[in-house]
Amino acid sequence: MSWPPKGLAGTPICQRYINQYRFATLYSRPRRSPLFSAYLYTAPAGKRPPASWKYEPQLAYPGADGNMITFPPGPVDQNVVDSQAVEMDYTHSTYSRGHLNPSLHHQSHEDRSATFTLTNVVPQKEGSNEGPWKDLEQIVNKALVAYCLGRAYVVTGIIPYQTEEHWLKNHRVAVPEYLWSAYCCPNYNNSLPKELKDTFPTYAAIGRNDPNSTEEIVAC
Known part of the structure; x- marks a missing residue:
């Protein structure tokens, strides 16, 4: 498999925390949010470790x-503000910080802490993030713990709006229309x-993130 994958325009990030690579992200600079x-x-x-939010200096x-x-604490370097999402983008927002790579799916404290970077989250409806999507993460966790005998590979990403993009804070961070895993x-x-029986060896699900849609998660 090539990295970054062909056909998707984005900046590849090998997410490193405490001098160790933890996971990979394809990041959209124009959207200031990850694609997957x-x-x-x-x-x-x-x-679960405390939500100590991080940014990507590169x-x-x-x-x-x-x-x-x-x-x-306090003001953030302007180059950081220009290049990626910052905490203020989510302050007083109607959207929550939706992890693509969730803390729940990792064992070590360091791996779990590394998921709390804004290059790994997208604006997600609060009701979905704390409801059906959270349930999906827990269902996947229980299934893999109980029945997966080796490595499990997970990819979670978004599908942008095709027209009339939604944004946080006056075109600061793009809101995806769908989340999938x-x-x-x-x-x-x-x-x-x-x-x-139908969830091994592979499984996928998708949910719409539009404010006017239901929060149902659909298996693919």
Whole structure:
């Protein structure tokens, strides 16, 4: 597989935290939001880490260190503001910060903490993020913990609006029309319950993110 994938215009980010690569993201600079994040699933352990939000210095300064950095208190460097989403973009917004790569799908504290970067989130309807989409992440987690015997590969991404783009804060961050997620577990326990027969070795689901749509998640 080539990286970045052919046919999608974006900036590839090898998401690095504490000097270790954690996952990969294809980032859209014009949208100031990711197109997708890809990661290896590992069974979660311990409590969810606090939401200490980070940014990607390489988007602001090409020669910068590759490690994501926690936003400082107070004003943010203008080059960072120009190159990517910042915390103020989501303040007093009707949308929440929707993880593409969720903390729940990782084991180590460092891997889980690394998901809290704004280059890994998109504006997502609060009702979906805390409702059906959260349920989907938990269902996937339980299925992979119980029946996946080896590595599980997960990709979660967005589909933009084809017309009349929606934005946060006067064209600061683009709001996607759809969120989708797919996984592949090549090696799994064949003793699957009937309700999971169609979810291995691969599974995918999609949900609409439009304010006027329902929050239903549909299996693909």
